[in-house]
Amino acid sequence: MPEAVKTAEAEFSKGLEGVIAARSVLSLVDGTGGRLIYCGYPIQTLAQNSTFEEVCYLLWHKRMPLKTELEELDHLLKTNREIPGELVDLIYHFPRRAHPMDALRTAIGYLGMTDPETETMNPEANLRKAIRMTAKLSTITAAFHRYREGKEFVPPRTDLSHAGNFLYMMHGKQPDAEDTHIFDVCLILHAEHGMNASTFASLVTISTLADLYSAIVTGIDTLKGPLHGGANEQVMRMLQEIGSIENVEPWLANAFATKKKIMGFGHRVYKTYDPRCSILKEYARRLSEKHNSMTWFEMGSLIEKIMIERYGQKGVYPNVDFYSGIVYSFLGIPIDLFTPIFAVARVSGWTARCLEYLEDNRLFRPLDLYQGPENLDYVPIEKRTS
Ligand code: COA
Numbered sequence: 169m170p171e172a173v174k175t176a177e178a179e180f181s182k183g184l185e186g187v188i189a190a191r192s193v194l195s196l197v198d199g200t201g202g203r204l205i206y207c208g209y210p211i212q213t214l215a216q217n218s219t220f221e222e223v224c225y226l227l228w229h230k231r232m233p234l235k236t237e238l239e240e241l242d243h244l245l246k247t248n249r250e251i252p253g254e255l256v257d258l259i260y261h262f263p264r265r266a267h268p269m270d271a272l273r274t275a276i277g278y279l280g281m282t283d284p285e286t287e288t289m290n291p292e293a294n295l296r297k298a299i300r301m302t303a304k305l306s307t308i309t310a311a312f313h314r315y316r317e318g319k320e321f322v323p324p325r326t327d328l329s330h331a332g333n334f335l336y337m338m339h340g341k342q343p344d345a346e347d348t349h350i351f352d353v354c355l356i357l358h359a360e361h362g363m364n365a366s367t368f369a370s371l372v373t374i375s376t377l378a379d380l381y382s383a384i385v386t387g388i389d390t391l392k393g394p395l396h397g398g399a400n401e402q403v404m405r406m407l408q409e410i411g412s413i414e415n416v417e418p419w420l421a422n423a424f425a426t427k428k429k430i431m432g433f434g435h436r437v438y439k440t441y442d443p444r445c446s447i448l449k450e451y452a453r454r455l456s457e458k459h460n461s462m463t464w465f466e467m468g469s470l471i472e473k474i475m476i477e478r479y480g481q482k483g484v485y486p487n488v489d490f491y492s493g494i495v496y497s498f499l500g501i502p503i504d505l506f507t508p509i510f511a512v513a514r515v516s517g518w519t520a521r522c523l524e525y526l527e528d529n530r531l532f533r534p535l536d537l538y539q540g541p542e543n544l545d546y547v548p549i550e551k552r553t554s
Contacts, residue, residue, distance in 0.1 A: 180537045185436075189363055189532070190371060193230055194520055197362035199437035204444060206360055207231065215447050220330050220355040220513070221245060224302060227360055227520035228295060241299070248303035249324035249333065251275075251311070252282060256321050259311045268312055268508045269392040273385050275308040276301065280381025287379055291523060297380045298519035305515050306330065309508045310337035331355055334512065339500055346458070347499055350451045354495060357444040357488065358510050360517030362437070366390040366397070367514075367521050372532045374522040387518040388511050397507040400489035400496070402431035404503050407464055407493070416470045424478070432490030433475050439483030448491040455498035464494045 181187050196205040204211040207226050214223055221242050225233040233241065255278055262271050280286050283300065285293045311321050314337075322337045331352035335343035343351070361367070369390035374383040391397035410419045423430060435442060449468075456465040472486050479485075496506055 178535055184368075184534070189368060190525060191528075192363075192521065192524060194227055194517070194524060195360045195362050197437050199435070199439050202438060202440040202443050204361070204442075211357065211443050212447065214356050215353045218356060220352050220359070220516075223356050223359050224299075224516045227516055228298060228523065230524075244299050245303045245330060246326040246333075248300045249307050249326070251279070251304050251307050255279065255282075255308075256311060259308065260315050260321070262312065262315070264316055267392070268309070268316075268505055269388060269397075269511070271312040272305065272308055272508055272511055273388045275312075276305065276381060276388065277385050279304060280379060280385070283381065286381055289377060289379070289526070291526070294380050294519075294523055294526065298516075298523065301381070301384055301519060302515050303330075306334040306512045307337060309505065309512055310334060312508075313338055313502070313505060314340075335499065343499075346454075350455065350495060351499055353447065353451065354492065354509070355513040357447060358513035360514070360520065364396065365393075367518060370518045370522055371525050374525055375529055375532045377529070380519065380522055383522050384515060384518055387514070391507060391511055391514065397510045399431050399487070400493045400506045400510075401503050403489055404493035404497060404506070406431050407467055410467060410471075413463065413467050413470060416467055417474070420471065420474055430471070430475060432493075433479065433486055434484040435487045438485065438487065441485045442487045444488040445486045445490055448488065448495055449486075452491040452494040452498075455495060459498055461498075464497070468494060 194207060196203065198204070206214060206223065207230050209218075209226070209232075214226075218226075222233065222238055224245070225238055225241050229237075255275060258278060259271065259275060262274070279301070283297060285297055288294075307324050314321055319340070322340050324333050324337055328336055328342070329348060329352060331354075332343055332348040335347060335351055366387040370383040370387035373386040374380065394402065410416055420430070422428075452465050452468065456462045468491060472490070476485060493503070493506060496509065497503075501509060
């Protein structure tokens with residue numbers, strides 16, 4: 169494959185659709201086969217057998233760890249959870265109504281200013297920063313949540329898993345084993361996903377040889393947009409608006425008549441069932457039963473049935489966002505924290521991608537298709553008429 173093409177021969181692709189922007193061994197998103205694979209392991213296998221910590225190792229090292237290697241990483245993730253007291257103070261002075269993604273970005277930017285290794289760009293230092301950021305991002309997210317609720321910061325514990333500790337810092341009490349496991353699987357499912365917009369944005373930043381903190385700030389900012397990370401929020405808001413199982417059919421009929429997009433359906437790559445969605449659907453069902461509250465799940469299942477009947481042939485199926493909102497809600501996570509939680513998981517994939525890209529770095533510098541005039545005469549300002 170040629171590494172470059174001349175302008176005259178280059179094809180324009182709006183939104184870079186269909187353009188291969190990098191080589192990677194980290195994940196395969198198979199849109200027609202409905203498969204997601206991390207470093208050779210199908211997502212179902214990882215969801216069933218692995219942990220978020222092990223998936224972090226897999227992505228950062230491109231292979232499964234030995235027992236001692238996983239123990240070492242687990243120890244590092246646990247002992248790097250704390251954030252500086254000044255950062256806790258800073259978070260507790262953020263505007264209360266700030267978007268949580270803005271809070272995350274600002275806090276990671278602050279950490280970048282305090283980390284003595286920020287500007288050290290060798291692979292070992294970058295891996296250490298990846299571990300630190302992954303460990304601390306969940307503490308930052310929980311801290312901002314506690315602050316907004318008018319509650320005290322809950323410092324991290326070192327005896328809980330990454331998933332368990334996050335729920336503990338959010339709620340101030342230790343979660344049960346089932347909630348911890350389900351949240352752990354959510355983190356695994358969201359850790360990595362091909363050349364999505366935020367991953368691409370992070371790679372553009374790291375390709376300039378800016379530091380890893382800057383690349384992750386770019387990723388967070390890009391994930392914020394509703395076309396990327398924000399769809400699961402919209403799904404919960406839609407379920408709230410529909411309100412009851414009886415209202416599903418009339419609400420959808422109206423949405424179809426007004427050509428409204430139904431959130432949590434369709435995907436740029438998956439043209440069949442998103443493999444992450446079936447896993448989340450099962451957990452949404454389990455949690456609904458546990459809480460003896462089936463309404464959202466039943467509404468979701470009915471919406472799914474009607475949507476697949478209508479749009480399945482066009483390749484529109486439920487995506488990862490459709491059931492994740494129901495799962496998060498039962499885990500006590502407020503709607504506007506769904507996207508930050510995505511970042512809590514995806515920071516592993518963003519950092520892994522950046523480490524991988526730096527192995528064979530090439531500055532991203534696409535072309536554009538200039539469509540303006542050329543050689544205009546300069547008219548002095550006093551002589552311009554329009
Ligand atoms: N609701 C209703 N119709 C939808 C739809 C949805 N969520 N997603 C796609 N369609 C329709 C399109 O309008 C199009 O109809 P047409 O053939 O009459 O023009 C057809 O299905 C095929 O759409 P497609 O071109 O495959 O979608 P896309 O690649 O342009 O868009 C998304 C992909 C994700 C942007 C789009 O599906 C969407 O906006 N979904 C809702 C938001 C969401 O859940 N995002 C999270 C993605 S993980």
